[in-house]
Amino acid sequence: MKLEIRRLDASTMGSDEFFRTYYVPEVPVIIERCSVGDQITPAFLKSRYMKAERRDIGWYDAPLPAQDDSAIVLPRLVREVFARSDIACRPLPMRVWLQPGGHRTLLHYDGNSLSGLNLQVMGRKRWTLISPDARLHCLPFNFVLMANENFEPDVDAYDTYRFETGPGDMLYLPRYWIHGVESLGEVNVNVNWVWTPRHPNTKHRLGRREVELLRLRRLLPWLNRITGDNARSYGGAGQIIIDEYVQGVGRWQALRRLLGEVSSAPRLIGLVPSILRQVRAFDRNNFNVQ
Ligand SMILES: O=C(O)CCC(=O)C(=O)O
Numbered sequence: 097m098k099l100e101i102r103r104l105d106a107s108t109m110g111s112d113e114f115f116r117t118y119y120v121p122e123v124p125v126i127i128e129r130c131s132v133g134d135q136i137t138p139a140f141l142k143s144r145y146m147k148a149e150r151r152d153i154g155w156y157d158a159p160l161p162a163q164d165d166s167a168i169v170l171p172r173l174v175r176e177v178f179a180r181s182d183i184a185c186r187p188l189p190m191r192v193w194l195q196p197g198g199h200r201t202l203l204h205y206d207g208n209s210l211s212g213l214n215l216q217v218m219g220r221k222r223w224t225l226i227s228p229d230a231r232l233h234c235l236p237f238n239f240v241l242m243a244n245e246n247f248e249p250d251v252d253a254y255d256t257y258r259f260e261t262g263p264g265d266m267l268y269l270p271r272y273w274i275h276g277v278e279s280l281g282e283v284n285v286n287v288n289w290v291w292t293p294r295h296p297n298t299k300h301r302l303g304r305r306e307v308e309l310l311r312l313r314r315l316l317p318w319l320n321r322i323t324g325d326n327a328r329s330y331g332g333a334g335q336i337i338i339d340e341y342v343q344g345v346g347r348w349q350a351l352r353r354l355l356g357e358v359s360s361a362p363r364l365i366g367l368v369p370s371i372l373r374q375v376r377a378f379d380r381n382n383f384n385v386q
């Protein structure tokens with residue numbers, strides 16, 4: 097079904113409402129009129145955050161700003177999420193994005209069961225969000241959706257949101273929601289904060305996939321060598337979180353997952369050129385802002 101994203105106003109919203117209606121049931125929402133101060137320009141981001149050693153696939157990792165940092169101030173809701181005891185967070189939980197118009201982030205969901213708050217600081221972005229229950233396929237052992245450039249979500253088959261974010265809009269993006277993002281402004285700046293909930297959510301297909309993959313990686317450690325190991329630092333708390341997530345996932349369930357991943361590989365055959373084109377364009381454009 098085509099869903100309309102709900103919008104709350106940061107200045108009138110009670111945190112209780114956010115936590116009860118959106119955070120706990122893991123429902124996407126936009127909180128309008130959020131701010132990190134007005135000093136965040138591309139030049140500021142480049143000089144302060146864009147160090148080669150902090151560069152990740154599509155963003156720069158950063159620590160949370162100190163309380164007395166006058167250049168960047170955390171929105172109240174971000175402080176409240178990071179004060180919770182039901183999350184784990186990595187040492188560098190803030191991500192800095194800087195992209196030119198036309199840039200596209202491939203449809204994917206975030207690894208490490210990350211949920212996040214993503215604040216548009218400058219420019220505009222067009223988001224497509226697809227339910228974690230959609231019967232779609234990701235690349236084997238990976239979080240990128242198997243989709244070509246012309247992919248259109250089938251709104252009759254699964255829940256989908258389409259919306260734009262502008263300056264001050266902060267999107268709550270719960271774990272496992274598939275998202276693709278297009279940068280619309282000439283210069284587009286986002287900051288997001290990510291965390292891993294301490295408890296698994298196996299209500300959704302992709303939540304089940306994640307716990308089964310974690311169990312499988314424990315069962316067959318050689319898989320980590322072939323497919324890359326994201327589990328060591330999982331959610332910043334590593335094995336402690338994984339212990340929690342894999343409880344109740346049986347060996348056969350994990351092996352069925354292995355079969356599922358391997359059997360989706362042939363779907364890739366016709367898709368490889370398109371996915372490579374999308375990845376190359378992503379790499380070329382990313383951070384390419386004067
Ligand atoms: O802004 C983008 O292009 C991608 C954002 C994203 O993937 C995320 O916030 O997890």
Ligand SMILES: [Fe+2]
Binds near residue numbers: 275
């Ligand atoms: Fe993402």
